[in-house]
Amino acid sequence: xxxxxxxxxxxxxxxxxxxxxxxxxxxxxxxxxxxxxxxxxxxxxxxxxxxxxxxxxxxxxxxxxxxxxxxxxxxxxxxxxxxxxxxxxxxxxxxxxxxxxxxx
Numbered sequence: 001x002x003x004x005x006x007x008x009x010x011x012x013x014x015x016x017x018x019x020x021x022x023x024x025x026x027x028x029x030x031x032x033x034x035x036x037x038x039x040x041x042x043x044x045x046x047x048x049x050x051x052x053x054x055x056x057x058x059x060x061x062x063x064x065x066x067x068x069x070x071x072x073x074x075x076x077x078x079x080x081x082x083x084x085x086x087x088x089x090x091x092x093x094x095x096x097x098x099x100x101x102x103x104x
Contacts, residue, residue: 009093010034012086014042015075016097018052019083024070031097043073051079 013032022031029039046052052073062069075083087094 007082007086007089009090010038010042011046012083012090012093013097014039014046015051015079015083015086016093018073018075019080020097022097023072023074025073026070028073046079047073049078050076051082052076
């Protein structure tokens with residue numbers, strides 16, 4: 001991790017959501033109940049700190065589904081470590097963001 005990442009409750013919920021399979025912005029907002037003004041800046045910081053990485057889906061997929069392309073996120077190894085740390089600090093996060101039922 002570059003520097004020291006602040007493991008806030010919101011950060012913990014975002015990491016848990018990504019780990020649970022909610023891997024693009026709107027699904028993360030939907031699952032966590034956090035607004036876009038919280039989620040997207042936090043994900044930019046998490047990516048800068050190398051806790052998550054992102055990739056854009058192919059335009060052809062988005063075109064086929066008649067929507068804008070999605071940016072998909074996944075945890076890095078450092079992100080998994082941060083998630084474990086955040087689970088200890090915020091034990092209820094696992095209940096707030098369930099590990100099953102993710103949509104892609």
